[in-house]
Amino acid sequence: MPARLSEAFINHPVHLNQNHIDFNSAKEVPDSYTWPPIHDDSSPADYGYDVESSVPVIDLSDPISSVKGQISHACESWGVFQITNHGVPMDLLEKVQTEGKRLFSLPLQQKLKAARSPDGISGYGVARISSFFPKLMWSEGFTIAGSAVDHARKLWPQDYINFCEVMEEYEKGMKLLAGRLMWLMLGSLGINKEDLQWAGPEGKFKDSCGALQLNSYPACPDPDRAMGLAAHTDSTLLTVLYQNSTSGLQVTRDGGKWITVPPISGALVVNIGDLIHILSNGRYPSVLHRAVVNRKCHRLSVAYLYGPPMHVQISPLSKLVNLNNPPLYRSVTWSEYLGTKAKHFNKALSSVRLCAPLNGIIDAKDHNRVKVG
Ligand SMILES: C=C1C[C@]23C[C@@]1(O)CC[C@H]2[C@@]12CCC[C@@](C)(C(=O)O1)[C@H]2[C@@H]3C(=O)O
Ligand SMILES: O=C(O)CCC(=O)C(=O)O
Ligand SMILES: [Fe+2]
Numbered sequence: 001m002p003a004r005l006s007e008a009f010i011n012h013p014v015h016l017n018q019n020h021i022d023f024n025s026a027k028e029v030p031d032s033y034t035w036p037p038i039h040d041d042s043s044p045a046d047y048g049y050d051v052e053s054s055v056p057v058i059d060l061s062d063p064i065s066s067v068k069g070q071i072s073h074a075c076e077s078w079g080v081f082q083i084t085n086h087g088v089p090m091d092l093l094e095k096v097q098t099e100g101k102r103l104f105s106l107p108l109q110q111k112l113k114a115a116r117s118p119d120g121i122s123g124y125g126v127a128r129i130s131s132f133f134p135k136l137m138w139s140e141g142f143t144i145a146g147s148a149v150d151h152a153r154k155l156w157p158q159d160y161i162n163f164c165e166v167m168e169e170y171e172k173g174m175k176l177l178a179g180r181l182m183w184l185m186l187g188s189l190g191i192n193k194e195d196l197q198w199a200g201p202e203g204k205f206k207d208s209c210g211a212l213q214l215n216s217y218p219a220c221p222d223p224d225r226a227m228g229l230a231a232h233t234d235s236t237l238l239t240v241l242y243q244n245s246t247s248g249l250q251v252t253r254d255g256g257k258w259i260t261v262p263p264i265s266g267a268l269v270v271n272i273g274d275l276i277h278i279l280s281n282g283r284y285p286s287v288l289h290r291a292v293v294n295r296k297c298h299r300l301s302v303a304y305l306y307g308p309p310m311h312v313q314i315s316p317l318s319k320l321v322n323l324n325n326p327p328l329y330r331s332v333t334w335s336e337y338l339g340t341k342a343k344h345f346n347k348a349l350s351s352v353r354l355c356a357p358l359n360g361i362i363d364a365k366d367h368n369r370v371k372v373g
Contacts, residue, residue, distance in 0.1 A: 020140075035226060054259075055082060056073070056078060057083075057267065058081050059083075059085050077253070078287065079251070079287030080251050084264070093242055101300060113154040114142075114151040124151070124155075135227070137228060138228050139218075139228045139291070143212070143214075175210055177240060179203075182199075208307065219297055220293040220295060221295065228291035231289065232346060238271065238306050239303050239306065240303070244299060247262055250289060274337065278314055278315065281325060281329070307334040327355075328354055329349075337352070
């Protein structure tokens with residue numbers, strides 16, 4: 001049984017698509033990258049502030065009872081929110097951005113030296129979900145699970161240490177923040193430390209696993225016909241995302257319009273992944289999201305993908321289950337779920353569902369998943 005994230009894919013090889021282009025020299029979007037036009041579905045929130053249709057922004061320095069209330073609302077009705085005053089220093093966010101830019105601005109041949117192997121997690125490559133789509137995405141990624149040293153050394157044989165130190169420091173900060181967010185979410189569901197043995201002594205989530213995903217979205221000559229990262233949910237408990245000042249992240253609510261998550265300087269985006277969806281028995285649904293590109297600006301994002309220890313069985317929490325609320329999902333380990341996601345992509349969550357939804361119809365999100373996948 002894999003104990004670490006870096007071992008989880010060994011039994012579930014992911015197809016690594018070897019189609020790469022040098023985005024910086026592309027004057028037009030090649031056919032293999034051309035998607036059906038992205039219609040302008042922008043919500044009113046894109047033009048002016050509208051609380052009801054804007055992704056919630058939560059100030060973590062507010063009184064704790066207020067924070068819990070805001071988190072509960074955001075998780076129940078959005079599956080995504082932004083946080084400010086989260087304790088991650090601004091200069092660390094800037095350092096991560098600088099190192100990310102340094103990586104993606106290397107020549108393609110150099111980046112390919114650190115390419116993700118077909119059965120590996122870490123390294124440089126096209127979006128993992130590419131194999132589910134007929135067209136390629138206008139983005140490049142670099143995943144770090146465990147130490148970045150081996151891959152970074154291939155990128156910069158003499159000069160890899162700073163990159164590794166910054167990523168390590170960032171990952172440590174993210175792990176602490178993710179644990180804190182977990183308790184805010186669980187607390188808002190009435191779950192306490194005794195209810196979650198795998199959180200370990202004092203509920204510190206010491207053995208939890210995580211990976212960093214650096215995403216680069218170059219400026220694109222025809223952004224309406226290109227896709228940065230196609231619609232998906234994350235297979236995580238939760239994901240903490242840093243985005244630079246260029247917008248591109250969009251979310252849907254119940255399969256409705258795409259809503260842009262506007263960059264806020266120093267803020268982080270938190271989204272619910274499929275494992276909190278399962279733990280909460282569907283009360284905190286995972287959010288379908290995507291990244292679009294634009295004509296003028298390069299966009300960089302860094303996602304911290306946070307999950308439980310690999311071997312722990314995740315199932316709906318017993319406190320949230322009763323005769324009126326039967327368990328909707330069977331139990332899965334993160335390792336198993338990542339394999340299911342690699343095979344079934346956006347149908348993975350439905351594939352571990354036990355009961356049909358009460359109304360007997362596929363719910364909007366699952367329906368959307370079917371359409372997208
Ligand atoms: C821990 C992980 C979640 C992830 C697969 C991975 O092993 C590392 C990359 C993650 C990522 C980031 C972009 C979207 C996503 C769906 C993908 O293809 O790779 C997620 C994966 C996931 O959440 O399933
Ligand atoms: O770049 C973004 O805003 C989204 C990235 C993302 O969804 C991911 O890495 O899982
Ligand atoms: Fe994501």
